[in-house]
Amino acid sequence: MKGYKQYFNGLSIKNKIFSTNILIIILSISIIALFANIVSQKAIIEKAVKNSSRELVLIDNNLQTLITTVEDYSKILATDYRLQNELYNDFLENNNLSTSSHYVGGLDNLSMKKTLSEVISNIVEPNTNIKAVSVLTSNHQWVDVGFADNVVASRIFGSGSEAIDHSFQPVLTGLMKFKFRYEGDDNVFAVTKTVIHKDTGKTVGLVVLYVKETVIASIYERKMNYKGGNFYILDQYGKIISSQNKANLYRDFKEATSISIPTSTEVETGFFQGNGSEKVLVSTHRLEPLEWSIVSVIPIDEITVERKEINKLTIWVGALCLLLAFIVSYLLSRSITRPIFQLSRTMRDIRTGHLTVRSSYQSSDEIGYLNDVFNNLMDRIEELVAENVEEQKTKAEIEFKLLQTQVQPHFLYNTLETIISLIKLNMKTEAITAAKYMASFYKISLSKGNDIITLREEMHLSESYLEIQQLRYVEYMEYTMDIDEEIMSCSISKLTLQPIVENAIYHGLKRKTEKGLLRITGRRMGEEVRIEIYDNGVGIEESQIKGLLREASESSERAGFGVRSVHNRIRMLYGDRYGIELESEVGLYTRVTIRLPFKPLREV
Incomplete structure (x- = not known):
């Protein structure tokens, strides 16, 4: 029962309506057919009993007439x-x-x-x-x-x-x-x-x-209403003195037919004997004053042959009704579910991102009202989504500006401190190099106000940043960069790599007791660009990995803010299928993978 319920619940509305209607119709037709079969069988048997009794009376009358006629002829002859x-x-x-x-x-x-x-x-x-x-x-x-x-x-x-x-x-x-x-x-x-x-x-x-x-x-043979029936005339001793089958003459009736006629004082009796296909209707009529008995034996199958014809007619009518019910149920279920399917297709299109799609079904019924409400709801949702996108865009821009305001003064201060320290240590060449890298960093980061730059420019910016950091933390790190030339012209949001690199240095390598490695690689994979920032630092706890990409309101750490800002900007610019993926094992490594679409800057 549970399995059937699960199967039924898994059907579509159309199939539920169709199958329920058909089940009700089949059940109704079956009950009516069964009731009609029972009633018709009862009526046919009652009719057969009456017909049999009437036949015996007619045979009695004709036999009496014949005997009387013969007796009269004997009187005529004798006189x-x-x-x-x-x-x-x-x-x-x-x-x-x-x-x-x-x-x-x-x-x-x-x-x-x-x-x-x-x-x-x-x-x-x-x-x-x-x-x-x-x-x-x-x-x-x-x-x-x-x-x-x-x-x-x-x-x-x-x-x-x-x-x-x-x-x-x-x-x-x-x-x-x-x-x-x-x-x-x-x-x-x-x-x-x-x-x-x-x-x-x-x-x-x-x-x-x-x-x-x-x-x-010949008297009773002319009166036979049932082809398979048999008539017998018995004498007072139960011997057969007349029968259609002449081989039974002079035989005891019970011995010849295996039918026992109960002793009765009534002139007429009727009863059923046997089971199944061997069941017969036995009717008797006593012929007075000869003490003869007229017996009819009719198989139940012969009596109910009319019922078989009625059953055939019932089956044909039921089949036609069922066919009509199939057609009507199909059309009814289709008329009800077609607008629902149309609304469902519209919902699937909307789920795939086509928010402008609307249901075109127009009607004054409940489904038409549902379509109107749904269309109005989607109009409102579309407005809210547009507002939310605009808010997210504004929020991302604010976060980006905030990131810039955090990175540039902080980086400028640290870099100047480094240059001063190098000058004091009489390391003028290194100080000049640091100043050049700082100038290159700020030149690219400003980029004439453009937020989208090429990956080549982003790599130069990251390289300038890393060179300056290596001057400061030469004992903590070394780095490598391996980017395919094929993706160098691809577009990327400015300051995408720098926050990730900064996190790798300050939260991974700097906390390590020995010198670590930071490796940046970039490859094209199909229609995607994947940039991987790997460090063999202290790693990140799994719980922290999930927290790094949560909303800013849930974490106030600057490291999480930088990663979230980059992740959100990528998704806002290119869609939800792109962004940042984090993988780390504590004490071993951290790998950050940035997924971007393969789009040269000229296409932007």
């Missing part, structure tokens, strides 16, 4: 007067065998078969959903009229009186395997109806109507 007459005549013949020893069943008569075929043909395919019809006579014969295999019928239903149901109502059997003459075995349901003669009330036979299982299956 048809032609069928009754043929069966009744057969009944009479069966009970009067003594009248003819050569009796052959009446139904073997071709005319009778024709009559029965005409009656039955009206209620079988293609006129109805009934595949075939079998007729059992009172003399225990199964009539061969149509597609039904009478041998199979005899084996399933029997041929004696036990085959005839005396309840006189149509009876629907369970699922069975039955053979048809031209199509082979098939799965069928059968409706049986006892034939009662309408005049005598005698039981004269039995009719059996066959309905294929595929007819039952």
Whole structure:
């Protein structure tokens, strides 16, 4: 968390605004999408449960209609007067065998078969959903009229009186395997109806109507709203008697599907079973009065396929919204931060020294007000800087004049004392030499009132000073000067070297117990001139080195005043990158490096 906070704080304002807006928008879209997904899934599942329940009710109605229709056809067939007459005549013949020893069943008569075929043909395919019809006579014969295999019928239903149901109502059997003459075995349901003669009330036979299982299956196959769903019809024992997958017929439902249907007294039940992609919605509907159950099994993935489409639409809409949000956030952050960046660039230009640069952004908003305040502030700062520069210049000139007033009388007094001493010692030649060097020193130091002279002139001035000092302190010092001719014409502020040389003598070499060396060297380095004054005197403490370049108000020592004055004049004339650098080790040496721009005097 701390690292993320540091990373966020390191971003620009533009990126902070942009990333914050995008984060808020992404979070909002994600929450809305999640909420919509949950709500839509719940609504779709509720809709699926209702649809499934409604489908089962419709299947129940259609199945009841089909069964009722088949039962009605069985009643119609059983009461048809032609069928009754043929069966009744057969009944009479069966009970009067003594009248003819050569009796052959009446139904073997071709005319009778024709009559029965005409009656039955009206209620079988293609006129109805009934595949075939079998007729059992009172003399225990199964009539061969149509597609039904009478041998199979005899084996399933029997041929004696036990085959005839005396309840006189149509009876629907369970699922069975039955053979048809031209199509082979098939799965069928059968409706049986006892034939009662309408005049005598005698039981004269039995009719059996066959309905294929595929007819039952076609009812719910037409009602399927979900492609991956499955419907099952179970008998009272939980056996599958109708299914889209015919391999499941006659199997226990739990064994075939691994789904347990809880025992319930309710007509309709619904529940979910399984986990993940195997989760299914199971809906049941009890079919009264057959004690059958209609079961639908729908995978949850099929139910939520609409949700997937909604999710795709949500993703597309979210992506478009996010793209629009990117564009709007970018434009918004850019419109806010662009004037800030412009103000920031102006500040960078000012920091590099371009104090006259100003921000050009104009607006009545807060940033426009900030720009106006900044420009006014810089105008005031520029005025103050100009005033400060002028004050510093005046101060430097005053310090320079003060330095001159300090150096010249002091040097003049000491030099005259030296000349007098030389004359008293009858060293007239040395006295004359001292006088010449003093005259040269003052000639150059006056330099017709010019404060900027050539390095050559400054070196002559320093040489005159050193020669006179060597006459006075011959036992303390000796000096060397090595200046490249290339830099001799460069400009330098008058009396730049003399205060440094004076410090080296009085505060370095003079305090040494043995004779010391003062060395002045000058070289060009690129576009700079570097003059080095080195002495192997007593050195300077590190704390004193820092104090030598501080403001004059912080130190009253004359040595510090001279060095500061030279340093300040160089920076004022040439800029902050130039000036004096000090390096020293106590008891070993002191090195003062003066850095100046390489500018011949003619360019000044």
